[in-house]
Amino acid sequence: MPDTTRSAGARHRSSILVTGAAGNLGREVVSRLQAHGARVRSLVRHQTGPRPGVESVVGDLTDPAVVREALVGIDAVSLIWPLLDSAPAHDLVAELIAAAPRVVYLSTTAIDDEVARQSDPIAQVHAEMEALLHDAGLRPVVLRSDTLASNTRGWAPQLRAGDVVSGPDVARTAVVDERDVADATVAVLLAHHDQPDQDLYVLTGPEVLSRADQVAHLGTALRRRLRFQALPTDLARSRMLADGRPEPLVEALIAASVRRPESNCTTDHVERLTGRPAGTFERWAIDHAAEFS
Structure with a gap:
């Protein structure tokens, strides 16, 4: 899919609803939509203060009345489902059907399409959400994202206190910069006439990393000898x-x-959607080093 966001924005000023707008990824999506001249409405559970140029609807994504209000006049929705249970999403889907916006759903690369039951509850709820949106006839564009680099912000308190990050070890993943995921999301949201080449993209970083690898990259950025301790x-x-x-x-x-x-x-799907290769975690660590000091 070519990068059509600027030309598309010139043809029609989109009205976009961003759910999860207060989160690490949602904030990046909002900023990029504003830069492209879109009208942006955020759906947030708690008002954290006005954001210039962004209309806010405060409430729960599981409340049909709130969702109905948020969807008025909306062309497309950036959807992040926040719960570990997909059952409350049926009311949300009913409102989406009535409003008929384009839906871009952020999912996970952990989904295995070959099995009936996923490996863990997080992957399972994303698989259920994908099925729910498709079965409703909404024709969503699904962006399956690998581990977001911004998740490592949870290590900041430990790194301010010492040189060891401890936690549960996980399998290696192709950690992806949330800024790249935001760019890909916006490219799809603003593609009015140039439809995406496909309805499923797998967004990854350029290399597969363990938690120890990520800690080492943070150590290089901070000029400290850090290590990861599996608990x-x-x-x-x-x-x-x-x-x-x-x-x-x-x-x-x-x-x-x-x-x-x-x-x-x-994968090269970040590049397909944005026109440039996915950034490295090493670059992310350098750009965000101050947050860990």
Whole structure:
């Protein structure tokens, strides 16, 4: 798919709804849509202060009345589903059918299309959401993203306190810069007349990395000798619970760390959508080093 966002934006000023707009990825999507001249509406659970040029609807994505209000006059939706249960999404889908916007759904590369049940609850709910959107006839463009580089921001408190990052080990993944995912999302959202070449893209970084690899890259960016310490499952669980994470999320993260198979796959889909290769985690670490100091 060619990079049509600028020409498309000139032909028609899109009205885009961004869910999860307060998150690491959602903020990047909003900023890029604004740069392309789109009208942007965010759907957020809590108002965190006005953002110039962005209309906000405050409420829950599972509340049909809130979703109905948010969808008025909207051409396309950047959809991130925040729950580990797809059942509440049926009301959301009904509202999407009524409003008939284009839907771009952020999913995960952990989905295995060859199995009936996915390896862990996070992959399972994304598989269910994809099926729900397709079965409703919404014809979504699905962007299956690998691990976002921004997830490593969760290590910042440990790195401010010392030189060791500890946590559950996970299989190696092709960590992808959330800025690249945002660029790809915006390219699809603003492709009015030039339809995407396909309805499923797999967004990865250019190399497969372990958590130890990521910590090493952060160490290089920070000019410190850092190391990753894998924790036994029970200890990792107790620490995450002590940090205040909800128990269902902790159990889902533990299941993902234990059951999710290693990904050795990288793709050129970021480049197909944006016109440039995906950035490296090394570059991401340099650009965000100040956040870990």
